[in-house]
Amino acid sequence: MLEIKNLHAAVEGKAILRGVNLRIGDGEVHVLMGPNGSGKSTLSHVLVGNPRYEVTEGSITFNGKDLLALPPEDRAHEGLFMSFQTPVEIPGVSMTNFLRAALNAKRKYQGLEPLPAQEFLRLLREKRQLVGLDARFMNRGVNEGFSGGEKKRGEIFQMAVLEPTFSILDETDSGLDVDALRTVAEGFQSLRTAKTSALVITHYQRMLDYMRPDFVHVLSEGRIVRSGDLQLGYDIEEKGFEWIVGQSE
């Protein structure tokens, strides 16, 4: 599904990613861990095409397509979604209008007619209930006045509406209390199919428990320095990163 080869990227002229290699197959969930500042969010933003981040070397293919050649909106239409570590507030643009524009743009890309209003509203209601997001958030500006936890719920809600095939969850668990995390994680799991994959960035064991990832990777100073299974995640949760980061040099 996704193949990253020798990826180098810079932000504001500063090299952050320094040769990332990663393959994620259909239906797989990979967890990415790593110390703060190691480049996890940078990798996420590069995948979805944030123009702030400059790719200086390497390639990314997504379902056989050259991802780096596509603008962000087309990457989204091809099935890519990122749950932002820091969701952006957009005062004056209601969640309803925002998602209507997003969903209909995707349908247009797929050669489909816009979703009829009734069906669209029914879809919003159904997905809202899936992640436990109150109806009052639909008519407010996107993320405007949402608490940290509400924003994260809102991200998974948007994911549920847009039905991506590849999702990046950048610390979606931080800011959520235990119950909210369960709702969001269960919502996420219920959306999974044999064809959908995910890259999940987290620091927490609880998230590992819920995600049951196929692989765990450790990013350090812009490179993946260790890959393993779920047990690697639990070891890191217990012992921190030093023992890996230290060995890798």
Next chain:
Amino acid sequence: MDRYEIPSHGQLTRFVQLQGGSDDIALSLQPYSQLNLYCVEAEAGQRQVQVDLAEGSRLCLVLLTLHEGRSRLRMHVSLRGCGAEVSLGGAVVGCGEMVAEQDLTVEHCAEGCRSEMLFKQVLGDRSRGYLSGRVLVDEGAQQSESEQTFASLLTSGEARAQALPQLEIYADDVKCNHGATVGKLDDDALFYMRQRGIPEPEACLLLQHAFVEDVLLRIQDEGHRAHFAALVEQRFRGQQSRCSVCQHSCKA
């Protein structure tokens, strides 16, 4: 000079399409009358407006400036009777070589009057928007309240905005606020929208619309509000279809 008078206790809502040329208008609101005036400036002109408000009268003016030329509006509002209220709202959507100059003065002459100015300008291409708003509180106009908000959004590197709110106060018991901001489209918001699949021109449009929406919300009547919103949207789309210097390189 054209003179209009709203009789005492009268209530009137009017939609006016302003033509080109020059106008000299005097409006007089008699005690406890109310006027809602929604104007679209589709052609550039030179306009001079004097408004007098008597005791307890209320004026709500919303002005949409959408022409393509060079316009100048000078407006002087005198709150002459106790408890008179004026709300001035304006939205300028500039493109091409448009120059819109608005020079507004609200004078609080009597006690307990309120005034509000909310002006937004979205300026693209090489357009220019000049706003000057002056609130003058005369001696003896105690318990005056005024609020001035000017905000400008530049969607091209070559557009220019100027907004000068000014206060001149000769009374001591007053509540007056003013503020002015100039900004550009929020890149983070744009990217967030594009990540969700909203094409860049559409995302720009949603953000610009959100920017002027609070001015449109001043229009109480739903029919007129929808009409104004449609005019604004049409204008934004027109602006995009021709924008060559837009810093967001939208390919409308």
